[in-house]
Amino acid sequence: MKELMIHVEKAVRPLRITQGQRGAIREELLTHLQGIYDEELERHGDSSAAVQAAIERFGPAEEISRNLRGSLPWYSSALACVPWCARMRTWPESTGRIAWRAWMTGILFWVIVGIPWSCVLVATDRMSGGRAIGLWFLLASYSVVFFVPFVGMFGCIHGVYGQLRSTRRAVLFAVVGCLVQLGIYFLIKLYVKPTLPLGVFVIPFLAPLIVFATARSSGLMKLVRTDTQRGERAGEWEQLSLSGD
Numbered sequence: 001m002k003e004l005m006i007h008v009e010k011a012v013r014p015l016r017i018t019q020g021q022r023g024a025i026r027e028e029l030l031t032h033l034q035g036i037y038d039e040e041l042e043r044h045g046d047s048s049a050a051v052q053a054a055i056e057r058f059g060p061a062e063e064i065s066r067n068l069r070g071s072l073p074w075y076s077s078a079l080a081c082v083p084w085c086a087r088m089r090t091w092p093e094s095t096g097r098i099a100w101r102a103w104m105t106g107i108l109f110w111v112i113v114g115i116p117w118s119c120v121l122v123a124t125d126r127m128s129g130g131r132a133i134g135l136w137f138l139l140a141s142y143s144v145v146f147f148v149p150f151v152g153m154f155g156c157i158h159g160v161y162g163q164l165r166s167t168r169r170a171v172l173f174a175v176v177g178c179l180v181q182l183g184i185y186f187l188i189k190l191y192v193k194p195t196l197p198l199g200v201f202v203i204p205f206l207a208p209l210i211v212f213a214t215a216r217s218s219g220l221m222k223l224v225r226t227d228t229q230r231g232e233r234a235g236e237w238e239q240l241s242l243s244g245d
Contacts, residue, residue, distance in 0.1 A: 004037060008029045009026070010061035011061040012065070012068070017076045018082075019087055021072075022234075023233065029064070032058070036054040036057050082105055084105035100144075110140055127192075134192050138188050145181055149173045149174060149207075153208060153211045154215060157212075170212075177208065
């Protein structure tokens, strides 16, 4: 019932938590509030009166939100800043938006790992400073040209992630992804690491082949279906209009 969902959302939306935590808390609170509503409906016999009574018994949204905030783990706020875990505000999410969140999350990891790694390459005289910086940026760019075709191929094969079901578009994502990845490997070999093995140039072709070979497996289809349903449910919550939101 929309009124019950709105009351729950007033308590949950202000929290700085991951999308997974947000979904779990929403459903748990709604289940509890729905149970109270059923009791009140049996008592009053009127839906509107039962909603009001259930909300009064459940408590003010501000108080519930305050209590939830005090019970959350200390790291919840930090994880909520990670793009992949952050609150999803729109539905359905496009392929580009999903890939952007994945890329930004990868960049956070790459900043933590890649910068010290580049410093080690320079400190041990294995690479000049300019080449190390170039390699860092090229590998950072590589991640986004990997995520977009990967998500796009899955979206086109299953008709999800903002894509229509289309084998031709899936092949197009694969071809463009391969060409751009080959271009990045070529730049690495030309300007950063001339000794880069030629076998590396096979990698861009492996990812789409693996995707096409495994995309219709029962395990991945179940995973995509579950992820889509979770996103649709989150979209229902996010589309609720709250006064003052």
